[in-house]
Amino acid sequence: MAIESVRKIVSSSPYWPVVRHPVLRKILPGVGLSYIGDGMSTVAITWLALELAPESNKGTWVAAAAVAYILPGALGGILFGRVLSARSGAQLAGWDAVLRATALGLIPVMYVLDALTMGLYIALLAVSSLLHAWGTAGRYTLLTEVLQERHHLAGNAVITIFGEFATVVGPPAAALLIAWGGAATVIAVDAATFALLALTYRLAAPGTAASGTPRDQASRSAGFRAILGDRRLSGLLALTFGYFFLFGPVLVALPVLVSEDLGGSAATLAWYYTAFGVGSVIGGLITGYLRNWLLWPTTIGIVTGFGAALLPMGLGAPTPVVLVSFGVSGLIWAPYAATSTVLFQRSATPEQLPQVLAARGTVMIVSVPLGNMIGGPLSTAIGARQTLLASAVGTILLGAVAAVAVLRRRGRSAV
Template sequence: MAAAGAPVTNRSYREVLRHRGVAGLLAGDLLAGAGTGMLLVAMPVQTLAIHGSVPRAVAIGLVAASPFILSTILASVIGLGRAGVAPRTLLIADCVLRAVTFTTLGLLAVTDRLTLPVLLAGLLFGSLFRLAGSSSRRLLATSMAGDEGRFAVNGLLGLNMSVALYVVGPVLGGIVVASAGAGVALLADAAGALILLVATLVSVPRGDAGRGVPRRGVAGESGWRILRRRPVAARLLIVVFFFNFFYMPIEVALPLYVRGSLDAGASALGLLWGALGAGAFVGAALVNQLRNLPQRHLLIAIIGLWGMCPIALALTGDLTVAMIVFGLGGLVWAPFTPVAYSFVQSGLEPDEHQPVVTLWTTGATVAAPLGLLAGGPLVELAGVTGGLVLSGVLTLLLLPIAAVAVLRRD
């Protein structure tokens, strides 16, 4: 698979946003992401309030992993199967189920009736369409933008995530949790899901709902079969899996790092995530300027630079320094996902996008629950500082493997 097929003139962010459908869907994604970003602060705080006899790190890991378990199974079925489901339908289902679930969890939390088993069950079933909805959002936006707008749309989706999930969301989450409680932040995420639902219904015409899905009556190929014909993409998927897997202990360690090493509370946790998002915002804003660089080498450089971040974080006990380190980490990490997806999508036929992107998203994201489940006991045994250092060292050890996997041409 080549990094690009026939030469394509990549459009700028401004040109892509002139398409009303793309702009509307991305606006809904941005507002919904802000609600989800609040959970980065609210979920650990809520978990620590109700963990009971379960060790803190283990409880945080379980809560963070729960949304991925059933959603991974469903997305795997879609990616490995031959029958396509319209991306618009999957995204709508995700928004509706998420709104109902987080409204219920938020009301229980506000009334002090939320328990750890109920929270785990709610996250398990309420996130059933999470991965399918995420890949569908990308498919809908890139299909409306066309081949020339794909790189810009992937960059804008990364920009949305940086701004909403790691800047606005955590900062608002820290303020809301400190002033009104974690339950209000859960209700805010439900409201974000409703906003994305409206944006999808208004911005994505039914005629665009099935793009990238095999036509009725035509036997489509599974995502795995298509990836086997593109070994570079398959090997890159393995690299991305371990890149994400080695990152996950950071999410378990960070709330404990703030309470312990930094001796701070929810507001500091929000500021730390906000610093990551601020750096990621700059990195994502520059993605479109990186389109002419060798994508394979760029991906490897990002892995190496990010690996230094948790190690540097473990060496400081000062909030300001930690924010600078995390901000620089966000700067180098942000281009990774847009570049990786653009690289994979560039060699696909229209009917191949949904099975491959869904399977690729699932394979990359399944590292999250596995890494979180492993991260809880790891941080409990190695300690917060040891867990952060180990995350960075393992990521750096991935560099030679990534070089062989990605730079090798077929």
């Protein structure tokens, strides 16, 4: 009786049609492993950079390695539009996995051969990330291709859950593996997860027909042009950029606040990130159950709620309160990727979707680093706590502006 009850609960879950889909149930384990591998590499990449960099300017080289693993994806999102925009979701995601497996796999090989210079290391990291925007677009395009529309939110949420779970388990796993075999070993494991993912896409994904041919695409910027030509999509892209940009200073100001203002240690900072990560995993699990909510109000509400949850950090609340509020902010943060992606999926035509999602990915890639760049000088000028308060208030105002814009648009359409 109890087993039957559990079975009914599981089968009624919004995630059941996703994880039981004949294609996705073969692909999702590989996607999850690759996310964990990337979660481990967030630690290993900077750690190996510290090992390779000269003593005189380690900080500069570490920053260069971190940037090389992220920003070239934005460049690739624009440069390869003419070639990749008409490909199927499985092709886009699979090619990204192949490139990542190859470029990252060369790092430990060259390290073992004692031929890994700092310049070569940064070049390989940059190459590995070139198709990142298209790989992300491919994952979400594949979900659109194989799932019915009512399951898109749950499918997107599964990807979010993988990503957030990786931020919780990846770094500690990397620390253990670095202690055993070094940072290059962690990157080798990450490369292996992408090789497995590439093989999975090749063998398990359907031969989904592409939406056109490369010569059908007028330019490399087709995705951006499609977004700018649609007021809903351009507004959603602006909201997404602002949301992630305003989160950037938080990642810079929080360590400063913990170390200088609160007198905490690295362990204290880890507790903050753990609270956020646990909240994000829970938020990701909840996302699938929002399928009957109106997506525009929900997405805007997430932005506003996230800003409100950050307020205690900027207002000087006691540490236990701030820890809880940061965990709540993670819970609110997580559904945004899934709900906003559904809005893109429903607003773009099937022919436009890969380009539109790649353009969105390009913007997301650059938005947080730009926020990081603002966060450093701002923390120095006005203080870490005030920077966190500014991010919180700015995010609330962003949500309010978006809500007004949506209400005005609906008012005009009703006239």
